Amino acid sequence: MALAPKKDLTAKIMRNKIYNLLLQDRRIDGRKPIDLRPIKIETGLLSKAEGSALVSMGSTKILTGIKVEVGAPFPDRPDEGTFTVNAELLPLASASFEPGPPDERGIELARVVDRSLREGGVLDLKRLCLVEGEKVYVLFIDIYVLDYDGNYFDPSLISALAALATVKIPRYEVADGKLQKTGEYFTPEIRSLPFTVMVGVIGEKFLLDPQLEEEKVLDVSLVMGADEKGNITCVQKNSPGQVPLDIMDSIVDVVIEKTGEIRRKFLQEVPVKLAGSP
Amino acid sequence: MSRPSRLIDENGKRVDGRRPDELRPIKMEVGVLDKSDGSAYVEFGGTKVIAAVFGPREAHPRHLALPDRAILNCRYHMTSFSVEERKPLGMTRREIELSKVIREALETVAFLEEFPRAAIDVYVEVVQADGGTRTAGLTAASLALADAGIPMADLIAAVAVGKVDGQLVLDLCDLEDKYGEADMPVAMAPRFNSIVMLQLNGRMTVEEFKKGLALAKKGIEVIYRLQREALKKKFSEISPEEV
Numbered sequence: 001m002a003l004a005p006k007k008d009l010t011a012k013i014m015r016n017k018i019y020n021l022l023l024q025d026r027r028i029d030g031r032k033p034i035d036l037r038p039i040k041i042e043t044g045l046l047s048k049a050e051g052s053a054l055v056s057m058g059s060t061k062i063l064t065g066i067k068v069e070v071g072a073p074f075p076d077r078p079d080e081g082t083f084t085v086n087a088e089l090l091p092l093a094s095a096s097f098e099p100g101p102p103d104e105r106g107i108e109l110a111r112v113v114d115r116s117l118r119e120g121g122v123l124d125l126k127r128l129c130l131v132e133g134e135k136v137y138v139l140f141i142d143i144y145v146l147d148y149d150g151n152y153f154d155p156s157l158i159s160a161l162a163a164l165a166t167v168k169i170p171r172y173e174v175a176d177g178k179l180q181k182t183g184e185y186f187t188p189e190i191r192s193l194p195f196t197v198m199v200g201v202i203g204e205k206f207l208l209d210p211q212l213e214e215e216k217v218l219d220v221s222l223v224m225g226a227d228e229k230g231n232i233t234c235v236q237k238n239s240p241g242q243v244p245l246d247i248m249d250s251i252v253d254v255v256i257e258k259t260g261e262i263r264r265k266f267l268q269e270v271p272v273k274l275a276g277s278p
Numbered sequence: 279m280s281r282p283s284r285l286i287d288e289n290g291k292r293v294d295g296r297r298p299d300e301l302r303p304i305k306m307e308v309g310v311l312d313k314s315d316g317s318a319y320v321e322f323g324g325t326k327v328i329a330a331v332f333g334p335r336e337a338h339p340r341h342l343a344l345p346d347r348a349i350l351n352c353r354y355h356m357t358s359f360s361v362e363e364r365k366p367l368g369m370t371r372r373e374i375e376l377s378k379v380i381r382e383a384l385e386t387v388a389f390l391e392e393f394p395r396a397a398i399d400v401y402v403e404v405v406q407a408d409g410g411t412r413t414a415g416l417t418a419a420s421l422a423l424a425d426a427g428i429p430m431a432d433l434i435a436a437v438a439v440g441k442v443d444g445q446l447v448l449d450l451c452d453l454e455d456k457y458g459e460a461d462m463p464v465a466m467a468p469r470f471n472s473i474v475m476l477q478l479n480g481r482m483t484v485e486e487f488k489k490g491l492a493l494a495k496k497g498i499e500v501i502y503r504l505q506r507e508a509l510k511k512k513f514s515e516i517s518p519e520e521v
Contacts (some may be wrong), residue, residue: 104378107371113390119460119480218388222476232487235462235478240385248491252484 015202015217018151022205028214029058033207034254036197039262040178041158041269043166051167053270058211061093061147064159066167070130070179071138082130083139083177085114087156094148106236112196113143113157116225116234120194124275127188130172131249135179137169151198152213153223158195159264165190165272189275193266194233195259196225199251201243206251224251226259282458293454294323298447301437303496305343306417306508308425314401316426318508320418322437324408324449329418331426334396348393352381356404376412383416383436383453383465383475389429398428409452410438413463416475421505425512434474435501436465439490441482448497462487464494468502479490 014028021027031037036057048051051066055129063225073080087110089097102110105211128137141160145152168185200210200218209220225234237243266272282293302323308446311317314330323326329434337343357364369377384400402415402421413436420434440450442458455461460480465511467474473491 019378049392104374105375108378111371111375115479225480231481231483232478233481235476237379237382237476239472240382242386242467242470242474245471245473245495246492248473249488252487256484 001096012211018214018217019202019205022202022207025268027207028159029211033205034256034258036154036209036261037211039155039158039265040264041162042161042272048162050073051163051168053159053162053166055148055162056147056160057151057155057156057209059147059149060152060155060211061145062152062155062159063144063146064156065142065144065165066163066226067140067142068167068169069138069140070135073129073133073136077125078133079129080124081116081137081139082125083123083141085110085117085141085143085160087113087143087145087149089145089152093145097145097148108236109145109152109156110143112143112153112223112236112238113160114235116157116194116196117141117160117164120159120192120225120227120233121191122192123188124191124192128169130179131174139164139167148212150210150215153198153236154196154209156260157225158262159193161190161193161266162270164188167268187273189273191274193263193274194225194227195266196223196234196253196264197258197262198223199255201241201247204244204247206247208254222251224255226256228260228263230256282453285454285457286445286447289313292442292447292451293429294451296364296447297415299493299496301449301500302451304501304504305505306421308421308508308512314422314426315427316422316424317476318418318421319421320414320421322408322410322414322449324406325404325410325414325415326406327402327404327411327418328403329399329400329415329422331400331422331428333398333426334393334428335399337395337397340477343395346394347390348396348398350381350385350388350390350398350400352377352384352402354380354402354404356407356411360404360407360411361508376415379417379475379477380412380416382460383434384419384423386474387430387432387434388423389419389431392429398426407452409450409455410463412475413437413465413517416465417501417505421508424509432467432469433502433505434465434467435498436463436475437494437497437501438463439494439497441480441490443487446486447491448455453472460486462494463500464491466495466498468498 049065305321316331372410
């Protein structure tokens with residue numbers, strides 16, 4: 001059963017302030033409406049996880065780890081490896097997160113990241129097949145929100161991509177129908193880099209990458225993703241409220257521009273092996 | 279079900295013979311269940327959905343009640359036999375996510391502040407799934423809310439647009455959803471010309487995305503008209519003695 005989350009009543013006092021600043025193209029932390037917070041990406045921090053990344057966007061912090069196992073493929077895709085995405089809003093990240101299995105927010109976050117990776121065709125899953133119909137690599141991409149200062153969507157996808165781009169998967173050889181580790185590792189090629197940008201709407205104005213104080217008073221928010229070819233790859237309206245149809249066009253154009261900015265930063269920070277590059 | 283060789287034939291017709299901008303046959307009926315406070319049945323081709331509303335009633339557990347408005351609970355659920363392969367009992371992650379987006383769309387239009395400390399429960403059951411179950415479910419849920427007499431700023435009408443064989447199409451059926459390139463469920467509050475639910479699974483160019491929203495709006499206007507007709511039909515049939 002989905003329950004309506006409680007609204008923070010004190011936050012309503014902030015709404016006018018944030019809206020009035022927006023009318024002057026300003027924000028409470030000095031950013032312009034379409035500015036993102038600074039992004040920091042660190043990869044390969046953990047040795048037990050085959051892939052890992054710690055990403056911060058402002059003070060929102062996300063840790064993603066990838067564990068690799070060998071398992072059975074899906075019956076309808078016998079020659080493809082599989083991956084699953086899980087996300088948890090840890091209780092240490094915010095006073096509003098509670099211990100327990102992922103609630104609807106965690107599930108939504110995981111599914112938005114999953115869709116971005118899957119529909120964006122980030123991995124060539126055929127390369128993650130070991131024995132067709134029997135053994136494939138299974139990647140568990142687990143996302144943990146460590147510190148929540150608004151917008152956990154964008155940094156989560158960045159950290160999932162950074163962990164994937166640097167994951168070290170053990171190689172196996174097949175001998176007498178049995179799998180044996182060779183002791184070598186490989187990193188799969190990345191075929192596409194879709195990123196998302198969270199858009200917050202207040203009145204007829206919108207801003208990007210809201211920090212917590214802003215997120216609390218938004219009329220409505222959307223997460224929108226785009227790839228390097230300028231395709232829209234993922235959309236999720238993730239809060240109650242109306243998005244005026246007439247501002248959608250300008251939102252789309254800004255999303256294309258800003259996902260490009262995240263992609264350039266990502267390529268600077270992460271040693272990514274892109275498909276088709278030497 | 280395997281992939282047909284083409285999803286659009288040489289005459290520009292779709293797998294079920296529709297034009298790209300054509301909706302499936304739609305059926306709507308309001309007040310289909312006896313014990314709920316409001317209910318509706320909606321059919322989009324092979325997709326069949328029932329929605330029911332209980333409330334406003336006392337919120338349980340009590341500590342969840344809000345001092346300034348009603349809480350709106352929503353459960354979107356598929357029957358085990360609604361899909362090709364039996365769906366295991368219980369809520370899947372997909373159902374939990376869809377319950378959230380449907381609830382958030384309904385919260386946008388319902389005047390919840392009219393009922394402080396109360397709860398309104400919305401249940402959507404998918405009886406048969408042939409693509410577009412969340413949009414049919416939301417369309418039915420907003421009818422059921424209206425049937426229950428919950429004041430609303432507008433009805434919500436919803437439909438998916440998608441891309442199959444490189445072409446934009448309205449109201450995807452299951453085959454098109456599975457084998458197409460993109461699926462974009464859209465819900466609007468037509469009176470406000472605003473979007474109240476929006477998701478995209480798949481890839482579209484910016485131009486396709488913008489055209490897709492316009493195509494969805496076209497379908498939504500038809501659905502919205504049918505919704506109002508279905509509501510009027512129920513209430514015109516009630517005789518004065520029953521009131």
